[in-house]
Amino acid sequence: MLWNSFLLALREIRRNLLRSFLTTLGIVIGVSAVITMVTLGNGATQAVKNQVASLGSNLLQIRSGQRMFGPPGSGARAPAFELADVAAIQERISGLAAVAPEISRTATVVSSANNWSTSVTGSSNDFLLAGNWQLAAGREFSKAELDGGQSVCIIGETIRRELFGTRQPLGESMRVKNFSCEIIGILVSKGQATMGRDQDEIVLMPIHTVQRRLSGNRDVSSIQVSVQNEGDIDRVKNELTQLLRERRRLEKGEDDNFNVQDTRQIAETLSGTTQILTTLLGAVASVSLLVGGIGIMNIMLVSVTERTREIGIRLAIGALEREVLLQFLIEAVVLAMLGGLIGIVLATLASVGLAGVMQVPYSFNLGINVLAFVFSAGIGILFGFMPAKRAARLDPIEALRHE
Amino acid sequence: MSALIEFRNITKTYGQGQAAFQALRGVDLRIDEGDFVAVMGPSGSGKSTAMNIIGCLDVPTSGEYLFRDVHVEQLDRNQRALLRRNFLGFVFQGFNLLARTTAQENVELPLLYRGESTTTREQMAAAALEQVGLTGWGHHTSAELSGGQQQRVAIARAIVTNPTLLLADEPTGNLDTQRSREIMELLASLNRDKGITILMVTHEPDMAEYAKRVVHFVDGRVDSDVRHRETG
Ligand SMILES: Nc1ncnc2c1ncn2[C@@H]1O[C@H](COP(=O)(O)OP(=O)(O)OP(=O)(O)O)[C@@H](O)[C@H]1O
Numbered sequence A: 001m002l003w004n005s006f007l008l009a010l011r012e013i014r015r016n017l018l019r020s021f022l023t024t025l026g027i028v029i030g031v032s033a034v035i036t037m038v039t040l041g042n043g044a045t046q047a048v049k050n051q052v053a054s055l056g057s058n059l060l061q062i063r064s065g066q067r068m069f070g071p072p073g074s075g076a077r078a079p080a081f082e083l084a085d086v087a088a089i090q091e092r093i094s095g096l097a098a099v100a101p102e103i104s105r106t107a108t109v110v111s112s113a114n115n116w117s118t119s120v121t122g123s124s125n126d127f128l129l130a131g132n133w134q135l136a137a138g139r140e141f142s143k144a145e146l147d148g149g150q151s152v153c154i155i156g157e158t159i160r161r162e163l164f165g166t167r168q169p170l171g172e173s174m175r176v177k178n179f180s181c182e183i184i185g186i187l188v189s190k191g192q193a194t195m196g197r198d199q200d201e202i203v204l205m206p207i208h209t210v211q212r213r214l215s216g217n218r219d220v221s222s223i224q225v226s227v228q229n230e231g232d233i234d235r236v237k238n239e240l241t242q243l244l245r246e247r248r249r250l251e252k253g254e255d256d257n258f259n260v261q262d263t264r265q266i267a268e269t270l271s272g273t274t275q276i277l278t279t280l281l282g283a284v285a286s287v288s289l290l291v292g293g294i295g296i297m298n299i300m301l302v303s304v305t306e307r308t309r310e311i312g313i314r315l316a317i318g319a320l321e322r323e324v325l326l327q328f329l330i331e332a333v334v335l336a337m338l339g340g341l342i343g344i345v346l347a348t349l350a351s352v353g354l355a356g357v358m359q360v361p362y363s364f365n366l367g368i369n370v371l372a373f374v375f376s377a378g379i380g381i382l383f384g385f386m387p388a389k390r391a392a393r394l395d396p397i398e399a400l401r402h403e
Numbered sequence B: 001m002s003a004l005i006e007f008r009n010i011t012k013t014y015g016q017g018q019a020a021f022q023a024l025r026g027v028d029l030r031i032d033e034g035d036f037v038a039v040m041g042p043s044g045s046g047k048s049t050a051m052n053i054i055g056c057l058d059v060p061t062s063g064e065y066l067f068r069d070v071h072v073e074q075l076d077r078n079q080r081a082l083l084r085r086n087f088l089g090f091v092f093q094g095f096n097l098l099a100r101t102t103a104q105e106n107v108e109l110p111l112l113y114r115g116e117s118t119t120t121r122e123q124m125a126a127a128a129l130e131q132v133g134l135t136g137w138g139h140h141t142s143a144e145l146s147g148g149q150q151q152r153v154a155i156a157r158a159i160v161t162n163p164t165l166l167l168a169d170e171p172t173g174n175l176d177t178q179r180s181r182e183i184m185e186l187l188a189s190l191n192r193d194k195g196i197t198i199l200m201v202t203h204e205p206d207m208a209e210y211a212k213r214v215v216h217f218v219d220g221r222v223d224s225d226v227r228h229r230e231t232g
């Protein structure tokens, strides 16, 4: 009987192909929106994780404040680091490959032909070591340049291309905000541009230069520490925490007013935001699924009224109440499931296409596809039940008389 | 002969209070298996009301209705549906075929609810269409058939399950005389050759001629009940 009802439903859907399609449109859009949002969101999260993972697993990042995205104010109250902290770390902790202080400011950089607004980072040669940067041309900063805070810079491939086009600008000058700066090195491209964050868009200067010319204070906003031996990471983390607590004069029992994160933690913190966004967008999209369900109920109610005579004939012939109910219910569910299937196909196409445009990895997410499909079937049942019940309850004589 | 149908003091009242209208006012009627009964009477005399009750589409307000000794007035909606499915066939005035559905599919419909297999359905429907003289018309939809042909499809649908009782409410009401006669011949032959009991409402005395017995309704009561001489 179930199979029969299924065949009847399919026959009915085929008979009204255009209307059936319009009926399911809401479900189609809802399902494809949910799946696309979640798939792309997960792709974005993955992209962030990949990017951080490419830094290597022997990296630690020290920031002022309790968490990277802590409650407002907690970061502001915590004092910044200073270069003395960096020196102390180098001196007191063993097994480190690089300790790079970091501070950055946005500034417009100008060549003879072009200008470009970007972020200028102040650090030391350790920055290149910690970040796995190779020089394509030129050299690192000299000791004199670092200590004296001279106007020299090393630029990334994107900056070179935007300002100088095809030219190799080694030894030339460019203007950064209001001072002129000699280009002494050009970095090998990392070639990973993900989620609007182009790693090759970088201008590196000695930290003293940035402090004096751009930030106007002696603060260091973060410190990158690269460990020689991956196995040492926990020890180094503990020692760093100990040392910084001492230097910042924290009492026993007082919370850290800084944080030391390894790459896995950095990845988690960063992907936390994209995940929240994914959930939010998914939730918004599932509202459209619900609206799609109401569309189905609407059309099914119209259909029951339109087919009153047919229902009368079926009842007169001896159809049971539950058979009529099942017929209309199955029709609604089959419609919803067809909508779900079309939605899944559309979502796959859209996700693959958009993932390419957004430069995030695409991976087929079985869970969300199954969930969206089951959900659409559930919506078919939920919103198909009322019209089906109405059909089954019709009085056969009244129904037969209906024009 | 055993009684197929027995009405004992059946009444039917529509509406309530002031608006109440008594369509049947105590009907006693007995119909034997194999009979062919024509029901006549002025408009509003309660013919259709009686047919609907006999057809288990409606229940009497009071009285007893026995179908093969089963008290139909005590059955619930589902039991009555099963009774219709297994013993009754309906032909209505307005043809009442499913729209945008082929003749074959229309005739198969009752078999679908009986859970017959596809091949059985096809064979039985083809046989029923043959009996009403529509061999080869199975794939036409109702819109492509004439009124007479549509009524034949409706009859095929009613007899495809080999019903015990065929109920026809003004089956020729929408047809011209020639077409009407063909339908009546068909009903008479079904009664004669297959032993199907037929109960038919008609306004036309010419059509009532085909029946073996004529029951007259007036004002919700049986006014006269005349048996023709057996005609063969
Ligand atoms: N559902 C209903 N509600 C109220 N009154 C009804 C209903 N059905 C029928 N009636 C009334 O009951 C009376 C008998 O109706 P019925 O349909 O049985 O007459 P009929 O003999 O079949 O007439 P006709 O020859 O015109 O078909 C009529 O007066 C009609 O108005």
Ligand SMILES: [Mg+2]
Pocket: B047, B048, B049, B169
């Ligand atoms: Mg009538």
